[in-house]
Amino acid sequence: MLNRKKVINGLLAEVGFVAGFVGILFILNLVVIR
Amino acid sequence: MRVVKKEFKDLRLISHYIGFIVICTAAIMTIPIITSISFGEWNVALDFVISINIALGTGISLMLLGDKSSKKFEWKHGLIVSSLSWVILMFLCAVPYFLSGKVGSFLDACFDVMSGFTTTGLALTQDLDHLSYGLNMWRHILTFVGGQGMVVLALTFLVKDTVGAYKMYVGEGKDIELFPNVKSTTRMIWIISMVYLGIGTFALWINGMIIGLKPVSSFFHGLFIYMSAWSTGGFAPMSQNMLYYHSFSYEILTIIFFIIGSFNFGLHYAIWQGNKKEIVKNIETQSFFITATITSVLVVVWLSKLGVYPNAVALFRKGVYNLLSAHTTTGFANVYARQFALEWGDFGVLILIIAMLIGGSACSTAGGFKGLRVGVVFKGIIADIRKSLSTERRVKVYKFHYMKEQILEDGMVKSAAFIIICYIVMFTIGTALGSYYGYPLLSAAFEAASVTGNVGLSIGVTSPAMPVLLKIYYIIAMYLGRLEFVSIFALIGFMLGGVKKLCLRYSGR
Secondary structure, three states: OOOHHHHHHHHHHHHHHHHHHHHHHHHHHHHHHO | OHHHHHHHHHHHHHHHHHHHHHHHHHHOOHHHHHHHHHOOOHHHHHHHHHHHHHHHHHHHHHHHHOOOOOOOOOHHHHHHHHHHHHHHHHHHHOHHHHHHOOOOOHHHHHHHHHHHHOOOOOOOOOOHHHOOHHHHHHHHHHHHHHHHOHHHHHHHOOOOOOOOHHHHHHHOOOOOOOOOOHHHHHHHHHHHHHHHHHHHHHHHHHHHHHOOOOHHHHHHHHHHHHHHHHOOOOOOOOOOHHHHOOOHHHHHHHHHHHHHHOOOHHHHHHHHOOOOOHHHHOHHHHHHHHHHHHHHHHHHHHHHHHOOOOOHHHHHHHHHHHHHHHHOOOOOOOOOHHHHHHHOHHHHHHHHHHHHHHOOOOOOOOOOOOHHHHHHHHHHHHHHHHHHHOOOOOOOOOEEEEOEEEEOOHHHHHHHHHHHHHHHHHHHHHHHHHHHOOOOHHHHHHHHHHHHOOOOOOOOOOOOOOOHHHHHHHHHHHHHHHHOOHHHHHHHHHHHHHHHHHHHHHOOO
């Protein structure tokens, strides 16, 4: 049903993607207020 | 006579399944009982023992009165079981709140339970800072279970799949099929939630100790905050909500968890199966990332123009954090409620209202219109414009990606637009009612958007002292918003239909 390796990769992908999105918003925040 | 007997058959069928859902939900009261006993909170444990007995008694009675073989399970039964079980559970789960003496009235207790179930996060419980571990556990379990759904919880306990399982599952506002049978689908939803619960609680526990909380306290704060973040709930163990922690790292962790929590369970499953591209191809996540970016930029530009926050980090922590919390319908806040009205200005509040109404993903723990509907309606409008400008006679097919390539049909656009209109009507009535009771229009609109979208951010309207009618309306709005109207319309139709048939029978026609 679920492959442990794929689950760990999936978890990392989700967390990484969302963290990246939050990072982009932070950079945008810096750019916008300049 | 035949009509009455037929109605009773319907009622007996519905009664059986509601009884089953009530018993399953009552069983989770054992968790706060164990928590209370562990901390020596004997009075709280006794409150829960009384409550569990009432709930189990009700559930067993409903099952004994019911008969699952009295009638064939139809779509209307599934919708009615889902919608009615939420109402019955609201009353039963409010008992421990009421017995604790921490709420002003039974209505306030029902308000808090519905707020938890629907993952809204508004609270009328008083003296939150001195709440027992047991009651705090109950509040957060309600919001965690509510995020997945009470019906989803009950279906997880099914020994074998029943005919009506899928119909009840859809009635609770979920339609994603991870497996051909509902039992496996609901179990997978719980597996995904529990894996993230372990990871999230651990991360927040460690972070809590780093910022100075004691290990046991840090664990429970981490657990409670995680439960709220994942279910996009907004409850917190302290009255200051996220402001209590004064920690950038705690805020970053919660942002990540509540954004992931606002994703569709189908998306989590697809990524866990190795299909990582789904996150960028999916119409819902595209819609969310676009609207979240636009609203975040607008809030930052506006707040920097007002000069409320001194630097970029403060702007991000206050502006973007609260905006994302609103957009994912979480409701965590790291500013005081009145600061929205006094410091954010009309435009800032307006952006938050729009973000709250748009909401997160379908078949997730989030509320609002949902990114899927926004995306479908937007694509539908674009398709219509293209069709009207096109000189070609051939029919062009428009597609969108949602777990798989799907053809954009007029029916989809219409049903998405219908639900959006329902949300807007609820929001408008809530705004009108708030302003009728003397609240400023923008404050009334903010709170109405918060309850309709199951968000939980407050501008100061929600309080134990607010008018009774407003409390009742907010309960109804949270309930309708969470179940996405259709199953409640079925319940109302069923009740009106039953009354009409009885009237016809007694009038002799």
